[in-house]
Amino acid sequence: MAAMTPTVREAAPEDGKEPSPPAPPASPVRPRPRVWRGVVLGLGGAYFLIPLIASFVFTVHTPGQGISFEAYTALLSADGFTESLLLSLGLAAATIALALLLAVPALVAVRIGAPRLRPVVEVMCMLPLVVPPIALVTGISTVLRWGPDHLSRTPLYQTFLAVQNESFPLVLVLAYTVMALPFVYRSLDAGLRAVDVPTLVEAARNCGANWPYVMFRVILPNLRSSLAGAAFLTLALVLGEFTIASLLGFQPFAVWIVSISGAHAKMSVAVSLLSLVITWLLLLLLSRAGTAPTGTPGTPRSARTSRTSPKES
Numbered sequence: 001m002a003a004m005t006p007t008v009r010e011a012a013p014e015d016g017k018e019p020s021p022p023a024p025p026a027s028p029v030r031p032r033p034r035v036w037r038g039v040v041l042g043l044g045g046a047y048f049l050i051p052l053i054a055s056f057v058f059t060v061h062t063p064g065q066g067i068s069f070e071a072y073t074a075l076l077s078a079d080g081f082t083e084s085l086l087l088s089l090g091l092a093a094a095t096i097a098l099a100l101l102l103a104v105p106a107l108v109a110v111r112i113g114a115p116r117l118r119p120v121v122e123v124m125c126m127l128p129l130v131v132p133p134i135a136l137v138t139g140i141s142t143v144l145r146w147g148p149d150h151l152s153r154t155p156l157y158q159t160f161l162a163v164q165n166e167s168f169p170l171v172l173v174l175a176y177t178v179m180a181l182p183f184v185y186r187s188l189d190a191g192l193r194a195v196d197v198p199t200l201v202e203a204a205r206n207c208g209a210n211w212p213y214v215m216f217r218v219i220l221p222n223l224r225s226s227l228a229g230a231a232f233l234t235l236a237l238v239l240g241e242f243t244i245a246s247l248l249g250f251q252p253f254a255v256w257i258v259s260i261s262g263a264h265a266k267m268s269v270a271v272s273l274l275s276l277v278i279t280w281l282l283l284l285l286l287s288r289a290g291t292a293p294t295g296t297p298g299t300p301r302s303a304r305t306s307r308t309s310p311k312e313s
Contacts, residue, residue, distance in 0.1 A: 052273065059270045071270040078267065084256035085278075090168060091252060092238040095176040096231045099184045102177070103230070107188050108219060111197050125185035128178050137244045140175060144248075169250050176238050183233035191226025195219075232286045239279050 059071045075081055103125070110117050128136075147160040163170040197219060204214045220227070242254045251259065253275060261268035 052276070055269050055273055059266050059273070071264075071266040072274075074267060075271060075274065078260070078264075078271075080251065080256050080259075081271070084251055084253045087168070087251075088239055088253035091172055091176065092235045094170075094173045095180060095238050096234045098173060098177045099180045099234055100227065100230060103181065103184045103188055104220075104223075104227075105215075107185070107192060108197065108215070111192050112201055122185065122189075125181045129182050133179065133241075133243045134247075136175065136178070137247045140171065140244070141248060144171065166250065169248070171248065172245055172250060172252070175244050176234075176241065179241070179244075180234040180237050183237070184230040187226050187229040187233065188223065191223045191229075195222045228286050232283055235282055235286065236279065239275065 060067050060069055062068060106121060110121055144160065144164065148157060151157050151160065163174070200218050200222070201214055204218045209218070240254055241252075242258065245252050246255050246258070257268055257271050257275065260271070
C-alpha cells in the first residue's frame with residue numbers, strides 16, 4: 001500500500017500547471033577569516049622579535065668591516081661568565097626547592113585541616129608584592145651590618161658569616177624565596193582548587209597509607225603541572241633579578257651582564273641574548289616536565305593503592 005501511494009512529487013499537477021522546480025541546496029556557511037586575531041598576533045610577535053633581531057644585528061655587524069661573530073666566540077673566555085651563570089643556576093635551584101618546601105606542606109595542611117586559615121596564608125604570601133625590592137634589600141643589609149657587631153660573642157656570628165659566603169650566598173636564596181612566594185602560592189592554590197584533596201587523602205589513609213606516602217604518591221603527582229608552573233616563575237625571577245644582588249655586593253649572571261656593559265657593549269648585548277635563549281630552554285624543559293605523558297596523574301596510582309596496601313609495596 002505504501003508503495004502504491006503517490007508522493008508529492010509524483011502527484012499530477014492541478015489545473016494543468018507545471019510543478020515548481022526544487023529549491024537549490026543551501027551552500028555551507030563558511031566562517032569568516034579571523035583577521036583581527038592574525039593582526040594582534042602579528043603585532044605581538046613584531047613587538048618582541050624586532051628588538052631581538054636588532055640586537056642580534058648589532059652584535060654581529062660592524063660598519064665597514066662586515067659580519068663577525070667575535071662577540072659570541074669571546075663569551076666562553078670572558079672573565080666571570082661561567083662562574084656567574086653557574087651561580088645563578090644554583091641560586092635558582094635552591095630557591096625553587098626552598099619555596100616549594102615551605103609552600104606545599106602549608107597549603108596542603110590548610111586545605112585539609114584548616115580552610116578558614118586560607119585568607120591569612122594568602123595575605124602572608126602576597127605581602128612581598130606590596131614591599132618593593134629596594135625596601136627589602138635595605139632591611140636585609142641593615143640586619144647583616146647589625147648582626148656581627150652585637151652577636152660577635154655568640155654562635156650566631158658564624159651564621160651571619162656563612163649566609164654571606166660569596167661562592168654561594170644563602171642570603172640571596174632567602175631573599176629570592178620571599179620574592180617568589182606570591183607566584184608559588186598562586187600556582188599551587190590553582191592546582192589544589194582543581195583537585196579534591198580531602199577525598200584523595202581520606203581514600204589513601206583508609207587504605208593504610210602513611211602521611212609521607214600520601215604526600216609523595218597521591219598529592220604531588222596530581223600537582224605536577226602546578227609545581228612546574230611555580231618552578232617556571234621562580235626560575236624566571238631569579239635569573240632576571242638585579243637589585244638585591246647588586247646592592248648586597250654579589251655578582252650573579254644579571255649583575256655580571258651589567259658590569260661588562262661599559263667596556264664591552266657588543267659582548268653585553270650578546271650575553272643578554274644568550275641569557276634569553278638559556279632561560280627559554282630551561283622554561284621549556286620545566287613546562288615539558290609538568291606535562292609529561294606519564295598517564296593520568298592520580299588514577300593509576302589510586303587504582304594500585306586500592307588493590308595493594310602501601311605497607312605491602
